[in-house]
Amino acid sequence: MKLKIATMLLFIMLLAETFAVDIYYLLGLDSATQKPAIAYPGDSINLAITLINNGQSNEAKNIHMELALPENFSPTRIEENIDVIKPREKKTVVFQFDSLKSSKAGTYNISLKLEYDNAGTRVSDTKYLSVVISELNRISLSNLSVSNYFPHIGEQIIVSADVENIGALEARNASVELSMIGSNTFSGFIVLSDTLKELGNIKVGESKKVVFELKASDAASPGLYTFSLKANCTDCAGPKEQKFSLHLYGKPEVIISGIDYSIRSRDDKKITQGDSISLSVQLDNLGKESAKRTVVSIETDDSFIGAKSDYIGKIDAEDSGSAIFDLMVSEKAEIGYHNFKIKITYLDELKQEQTIEDTYRVYVFKAPEPSPYLHYVFIIAILVLIYIILKLIIRQIAIRKL
Incomplete structure (x- = not known):
């Protein structure tokens, strides 16, 4: 009989001890979910934590939760409060924090500090969990x-x-x-x-x-x-x-926009042997770049005498220039057409020489023949001059005799 009583007392004591331990730490960590599941340095992280009351009859009341973050994290919302969690009940809270951009990849331990009332006793507990920061892609x-x-x-x-x-x-x-x-x-x-x-x-x-x-x-x-x-x-x-x-780069685009000539001391366009003419070559640059060191030269036969090269220099984009050649037509120039080969050279945007050529023709007429009466006019003029001279001489002799 005494043995039975002792056994029952021992069982009651063990049961009471087990019940006391069980009801002291009521709250357990049921789950923790990280979003995004793969976090990188600089990400904002939501950590959802679900608590469960493992007690049989006691409620966990006035629950206060706070995350303790490592130094590589910046807090956004790391404290939460819950009024009550009943026995066998689960409740979820969400914490927010940021991983710093300077964070290195790895697993970081985070502690969750819990405080709550259990049957009038203030219980403090700490749960441990981890957050994984992945290496950024490169x-x-x-x-x-x-x-x-x-x-x-x-x-x-x-x-x-x-x-x-x-x-x-x-x-x-x-x-x-x-x-x-x-x-x-x-x-x-x-x-x-x-x-x-x-x-x-x-x-x-x-x-x-x-x-x-x-x-x-x-x-x-x-x-x-x-x-x-x-x-x-x-x-x-x-x-x-x-x-x-x-x-x-743009390109200079030099064109010959006009060729003309004039005859000195005359307004007509009829070139004859022995005339003096001025040949003008007009250039336009239609391109986007300047034409540099522009030179205009002409090639003719021996019928035209004078300088046959003219240095213009720089012709800016959308600008113009001209070359003028003063030429003498030989008195022995052949009657008929004469070709002028016109050659323009300039340096483009890459300092490479560019060349354009053209041909211009003029017609040389025979110089007019002297008038047939010109001979007689010349003789009469000489006779008149002789007459005047003789008259002056005779007059001087008459004056001396007086």
Whole structure:
């Protein structure tokens, strides 16, 4: 009998001890869910924590919860309060905090401090959980190639580059964007391809090529233009950028806009043997660049005598210049047409000599024959002169005799 009583007392004592331990720490951590599931440095993280009251009959009241974050995190909402959690009941709270951009990839321990009332006793407890910060994806932008860094107005330019995943994870939604520094509209250029190239996902170690096409419009002004290529992905640490510049050239376009001549001391256009003429060559530069060291020269036969080269120098874009040649027509020039070979040389935008040529024809007429009466007029004039001289001599002799 005494043995039975002792056994029952021991059982009651053990039961009471077990019940006392069970009701002291009522709240347990049922689950913890991190969103986003894969977090990166700089992300905002929501941590949903579900508590369960493991007690049989006692309620957990006036519950206060606070997260203790490592130094690589910045708090947004890390404290919460719940009035009561009944036995076997679950309740969920959501905490918010940010991982710093300087955070390194790894697993970080976070402690949850709990305080609540259990049957009039204030209970303090600490639960431990972890947050995983993944390494940011890394992509490289390399092998930039430009078909022509010194294009002319109207020419097409092809730009290409390689995008490679050099990180430890797949690069999701990778893209490369072409932009023009200082202009959102690519002023002066026509974009022949999309300015944003979507590459999709790039596996670790994989590389993809992007190609862009541009054309310098006819309305563009010569000068220096700078462009940018930026590669990025959804989980990348930041864009990778490469810049390049194009030196856009225009071309001088020199034309002969007019050729004319005039005859000295006459208003007509009938060139005869022995005449003096002025030949004028008018030039216009219709291009976008200056024509430099412009020289106009002419080639003729020996019938035309005089300087046959004229230095004009610089002719600005959309400006004009002229060369004038003063020539004497030989008295022995052949009757008929004579060709003038006109040659213009100038230096273009690349300091290369350019040449244009043209041919101009003039007709030389025979000089007019002297009048048949001119001989008699000359004799009469001489006789009159002799008569005047003799008369003066006779008069002087008569005066001396007096």
